[in-house]
Amino acid sequence: MSPTRTMRHPVTARAATLIATVILALLVACATNPVTGRREFNLMSEAQEIEIGKAMDPDVRREFGIYDDASLQKYVESIGLRMAKVSERPDLPWHFTVVDSPAVNAFALPGGYIYITRGILAYLNDEAELAGVLGHEIGHVTARHAAQQYTRATSAGAGLTLASIFVPEVRPLGQAAEASLGLLFLKHGRDDELQADQLGATYAAHEGWDPEGVPGMLNTLGRISEEQGKDGTPNWLLTHPQPEDRVARIQETVQKLGAEAAGKSWQTDRQGFLQRVDGVIYGDNPREGVVRGTDFLHPGLRFRVTFPQNWTVQNSPTRIAAQPKGGNLAIQLDVADKASGRNLEEALVQDMRGAGFKALAGGATTINGLTAAQGTFQGRIQNVGDVGVMATYIQHASRVFRVLGIAPAKTFNDASETFRQSARSFEPLSAAEAERIRPNVLRLYTVRSGDTWESIAKGAGRGVVSQSTLALMNASSANDPPRSGEVVKIVNEG
Numbered sequence: 293m294s295p296t297r298t299m300r301h302p303v304t305a306r307a308a309t310l311i312a313t314v315i316l317a318l319l320v321a322c323a324t325n326p327v328t329g330r331r332e333f334n335l336m337s338e339a340q341e342i343e344i345g346k347a348m349d350p351d352v353r354r355e356f357g358i359y360d361d362a363s364l365q366k367y368v369e370s371i372g373l374r375m376a377k378v379s380e381r382p383d384l385p386w387h388f389t390v391v392d393s394p395a396v397n398a399f400a401l402p403g404g405y406i407y408i409t410r411g412i413l414a415y416l417n418d419e420a421e422l423a424g425v426l427g428h429e430i431g432h433v434t435a436r437h438a439a440q441q442y443t444r445a446t447s448a449g450a451g452l453t454l455a456s457i458f459v460p461e462v463r464p465l466g467q468a469a470e471a472s473l474g475l476l477f478l479k480h481g482r483d484d485e486l487q488a489d490q491l492g493a494t495y496a497a498h499e500g501w502d503p504e505g506v507p508g509m510l511n512t513l514g515r516i517s518e519e520q521g522k523d524g525t526p527n528w529l530l531t532h533p534q535p536e537d538r539v540a541r542i543q544e545t546v547q548k549l550g551a552e553a554a555g556k557s558w559q560t561d562r563q564g565f566l567q568r569v570d571g572v573i574y575g576d577n578p579r580e581g582v583v584r585g586t587d588f589l590h591p592g593l594r595f596r597v598t599f600p601q602n603w604t605v606q607n608s609p610t611r612i613a614a615q616p617k618g619g620n621l622a623i624q625l626d627v628a629d630k631a632s633g634r635n636l637e638e639a640l641v642q643d644m645r646g647a648g649f650k651a652l653a654g655g656a657t658t659i660n661g662l663t664a665a666q667g668t669f670q671g672r673i674q675n676v677g678d679v680g681v682m683a684t685y686i687q688h689a690s691r692v693f694r695v696l697g698i699a700p701a702k703t704f705n706d707a708s709e710t711f712r713q714s715a716r717s718f719e720p721l722s723a724a725e726a727e728r729i730r731p732n733v734l735r736l737y738t739v740r741s742g743d744t745w746e747s748i749a750k751g752a753g754r755g756v757v758s759q760s761t762l763a764l765m766n767a768s769s770a771n772d773p774p775r776s777g778e779v780v781k782i783v784n785e786g
Contacts, residue, residue, distance in 0.1 A: 293580055293609060293610065293611060293612055293626070325435065327380050327434055327435040336402060336436075341436070341439055342385060343403070344402050344403060345404060346403060346405075348405075352407060353391075354609070355608065355609060356391040356392060356609065357393070357577075357580065357609050358391060359390040359573075361390070363568075364390060364572065365389065365390055368389075368390055368408065368422070368426070369387075369388040369389075371388075371419070372388035372406055372426045373388065375426060375496060375498070375499055376430055378495060378498045379430055379431075379434045379491075379495055381433065384403060384433070385403065386404040388406045388407075391410070394409070394573075394575050395409050396409065396411045396414075396513065396516060397409045397412060398412060400429040400430075403433070404433055406426060406430065406433070407429075408425060408426065410572055412425065413572055414783075415509075415516065416509060416512075417562060417565070418505065418562035419562070419565040420501040420502040420505030420508070420560040420561070421509040421565075423499070423501040424505035424508070424509050425509055428506065430492065430495060431488035431490070431491030431495070432484065432488050435487055435491065437484045437488065440484075486538060486541055489510070490545045492506050493505075493549060494549065501559050501560070502560050503558070504546055504558070506546070507539045510542070511539060511767070512764065512767050515764055516764055566736055566779060567736075569734050569781070570735060571733050573731045573733055574731075574732045575731070575732045575783075578592075580607055581593070581612065583605045583607065586598050586601055586603070588607065588612055590721075591721065591725075591729040594688075594721045595688055595719065595720055596717075596725075597695070597717050597718045598717035599614040600614070600616065600710055600713075600714065602617065603616050603623075611626035612624070612625045613625075621699045622697075622698045623695065623697050623698075623711060623714050624694075624695070625695050625696075627691050627693060628685060635665070636656065636685045637655060637656045637685075639685060640665045640667055640685045648672070649669035649670065649671035650669060651668075652669060653667060654666055659686055659715070659719075660719040660720070662686050662688055662719075664687065666684040666712075666715065667682075668681070668708070670704075676700065677701070678701035679698055679701055680698075680699055680701050680705075680708070681697065682697040683695070683696050683697075684715040684718075686718050693718065695715040695718065699711075732783050733783070734781050735781070735784045736780070737752045737753075737779070737782045738778070738779050739775060739776055739777060740776060743776070745774060746759040746770070749761075749762045752782055753782045756783045762783070765780075766780045766781055
């Protein structure tokens with residue numbers, strides 16, 4: 293959650309117009325696929341792909357933020373551009389961006405806009421694997437997969453919503469930007485994924501990177517399939533199918549590329565890659581707030597709030613959301629629009645009524661010395677049914693913070709005390725407390741004789757991440773000891 297991006301911006305008028313033009317197109321368009329050479333039904337021309345990508349890029353940047361490391365951005369861009377220029381669509385206006393998200397993911401917009409999260413860098417182990425990820429996303433663009441997904445979704449009348457920034461079914465205050473950004477998270481089909489794997493390996497090999505980087509990164513990403521995106525960005529395996537036999541299938545391409553190269557020496561550049569990611573933030577960026585146990589702390593906005601034990605907390609630049617595992621309850625915290633009433637109580641009621649909710653009870657209150665208003669409301673949410681909401685407005689400094697606890701109507705009474713406790717845990721942070729909050733970062737460690745992943749995690753890593761996570765980050769498992777003299781990634785407190 294960002295102090296400069298606390299309110300979600302609606303999709304730009306230009307983007308909305310472009311997208312509406314595509315959706316409302318009445319003429320069936322057929323175009324030649326640049327990769328296959330086959331004619332196919334597609335509602336987007338290349339010019340529309342470029343324009344939609346260009347129009348949606350600012351929304352992506354606002355939603356996720358751009359990682360503040362010019363050298364790393366240039367490094368990633370240089371690798372991506374090398375492969376893009378040898379692809380079937382070299383003349384697209386290619387852009388490669390590292391977004392400031394701890395989630396493990398990469399995604400593409402039509403027209404040549406490629407994004408990877410800083411979170412995925414912790415789980416890649418050399419430059420060839422990075423090239424494999426970027427090449428895979430380039431493949432989605434060159435084969436027009438995003439445009440095809442968009443065509444299928446719009447021609448079927450599917451609503452596009454942004455997956456997992458918050459549970460879309462239980463968000464009472466939806467935003468227009470989600471309709472456009474939802475294009476990012478349409479899950480690709482199996483055939484598209486296999487084709488993108490093959491194209492990614494081919495592009496990487498053409499520029500001298502070991503095509504084994506593609507199955508290598510698939511193996512690692514497959515082993516973290518149980519992990520969820522921690523800040524709202526869906527992780528790789530929520531937006532890409534499980535690898536299953538993709539590793540075996542891509543090996544056919546890798547072997548073919550090796551035979552064609554006739555003994556060519558492939559580049560992996562593990563050392564260069566590790567040097568580039570040394571110091572990259574791991575996990576939450578304090579600029580957007582950090583999760584520490586059950587607490588969420590924001591040094592910039594100077595507050596702390598506690599969520600229920602064992603709930604998953606997701607942080608994005610515009611909101612924090614928490615849910616129990618497998619449950620249908622949710623708590624959301626964000627910054628409210630400019631108060632519409634004469635006081636917080638009136639603003640709360642007016643805002644919730646405007647969202648279609650009926651006030652049941654509530655009134656003015658104070659929370660840890662802060663002026664506040666809290667009330668319970670009921671209403672109906674599409675695809676969910678009747679729900680109850682405990683809404684709390686809290687005045688802190690120059691902002692009004694909104695805490696929403698949402699549950700199906702039949703379970704709302706049981707959940708209301710949980711919602712109340714979280715809302716009432718909101719408290720200011722002192723300047724000294726805010727100053728002490730530092731990000732966790734990736735560091736390099738040279739393995740010593742006798743080291744195990746457990747000893748490294750507890751020793752040099754100081755327990756910031758578990759031994760299993762540490763092993764995964766280094767393409768290993770907790771039961772396979774690291775090799776003496778090997779340089780590995782660890783996580784340290786900033």
